[in-house]
Amino acid sequence: MRYALIVVDVQRDFCEGGVLAASNTLSLLEPLCRFVDAARRAGAQVVFTQDWHPANHSSFQTQGGPWPIHCVAHSSGAELMPPLSAELGDLVIHKGVSLAGAGYSGFESTELAEKLAGLAISDVAVCGIATEYCVRATAIDAADAGLKITVLRDLIRAVQPSEVAGVLQELAARRIACKDSSEWLQFRD
DSSP states (O other), rough: OOEEEEEEOBGGGGEEEEEEHHHHHHHHHHHHHHHHHHHTTTTOEEEEEEEEEETTTTTTGGGOOOOOOOOOSGGGGGBBBBOOOOOTEEEEESSSSSSOOOOOOTTTSSSHHHHHHHHEEEEEEEEEEOOOIIHHHHHHHHHHHTOOOEEEEEEEOOOSGGEEEEEHHHHHHOOOOOHHHHHHHHHOO
């Protein structure tokens, strides 16, 4: 069985100082970088998703949507938040690239499902930002695609931390595992 780690939207605009920052994101960066490195060493396929919106995306307040302008394709706000970076062999999936649709899930209108299937990956861990939006949607869509899913509860950050428990309960009710990162990786070495 092959496995993958999907790092969802750890981008400048979603981290502290960004226009749509989740809570406590700076505390995520160091442990996430260590875990990504450990996952690579253990043979996991690392996948980074990035919001990659056109400048007039339908989700933006200027277009009648709920969000401020964020993660515009090729902008500094759309970049992975340093020190996180993609390496040779990692997959980078741009989502939310069309004008319409929220683009919350890494599977929505992308080739992620096909790429994972092509690599014979059946076991996926999901982490990143934001728990109640893009992490949740990516985990649900991965499960709906027939993948075994684990959300790494120590490597997620939410816009509203008070919503995390409810999201994790919802995911558990869908038979999506919620574990600490050390529990997920130790069985895959």
